[in-house]
Amino acid sequence: MATGSVTVADQPLLRYLLRRADDALILGHRVSEWCGHAPIMEEEMALANMGLDLIGQARSLYGYAAEVEGAGNDENTYAYLRDERGYMNLLLVEQANGDFAATMLRQYLYSAFIHPYWLALMGSADPTLAAIAAKAEKEAAYHVRHSAEWVIRLGDGTAESHRRIAEALVRLWPFTGEIFEVDAAERGLIEAGVIPDPAGLRDGWKREVATILTRATLEVPADGWMQQGGRLGRHTEAFGHLLAELQYVQRAYPGATW
Amino acid sequence: MTTLDPAGTEALRARAWAIAATVVDPEIPVLSIADLGVLREVRVTPAGVEVAITPTYSGCPAMNMITLEIETALAKAGIAPVTVTTILSPAWTTDWMTEEGRDKLRAYGIAPPVKGGGRRALFGEDTVACPQCGSTETSEIAAFGSTSCKSLWRCNACREPFDYFKCH
Structure with missing residues (x-):
């Protein structure tokens, strides 16, 4: 394994794979931070399971990215040796866990998009992508259901739980616009039938999210200013701290194996 | 490895399959990887024996263990060199x-x-x-x-x- 920071080639499919993999890895890492801290045993198990699914999906995508790049990088160099600006995940998934309500809401906002997205990707002209999506889709279906149940329960729960999830919704909503952004590199892949257009899933996502938020007695926020930049490697303050922990061992002991 | 005639190749393939099929899921040790449908293919090539497996759940940590167990089981039986590859498509169900x-x-x-x-x-x-x-x-x-x-x-x-x- 390389020991210094790595950069990756600028190739549309590779860039796309890393973006999707980064979403899964970073959200998986965030969820894994709950290990040993969840409010009840069942949630300890659920969070660990969801984190494991996400990190597994990231591994499949990084593995394929390594094949596409063919430059000697692998899942480990992508995860441990890319600098902050080399990561291209959605800003939504890097946001700090906050409390349990914020974690479940973040999970829900992402899962409610990625589940139909994986279903659409199963029709990809690229058989490897279609196979990765076929597996991830089933896992994401559980994440949607689990997180939606908690959004409803907390929103329609006590005054305190409602206040907490309502605050999280205001804080996280400006990060949801980026989910549907597409740049020129991805546009080409969409036109070639390799990946679905996320814009086509936006109305469905909004309907689904509005249904759950309404059941949770939460107000659906208006789409105001939307944050973006994650897809180009411009992150929020939270991300550097996350990466410092994620990459600590390989940075402190370059090339360490065990 | 020495070159085998077609019958010898088939015998080696069948023997390697039978050995690989005894590897169990480390988390549910009553199930072999053949029972699970994880063991997909065993091929004999001039470069050695290739075993193809398919991952179950994306994040299942048992997959790394299974790969290691297949290599170990075949090595113990004197079958070498062995490569274990992962097939993603079609996706396991x-x-x-x-x-x-x-x-x-x-x-x-x-x-x-x-x-x-x-x-x-x-x-x-x-x-x-x-x-x-x-x-x-x-x-x-x-x-x-x-x-x-x-x-x-x-x-x-x-x-x-x-x-x-x-x-x-």
């Missing part, structure tokens, strides 16, 4: 689990996945029979269990809790 594997699971106390259940079964909305008493009066306690492939259930008839191998 619990429908590939053999009938024998399903019986073994039930005997072990884990309800086997509902077959061909599709979307409803994914969420355990189909009837899951208690592996202890066979009653279908069961309910889900937690969708996420002790491993990625299991959820936790309870039997309302015999009152025993049990694991259900989720459909995938």
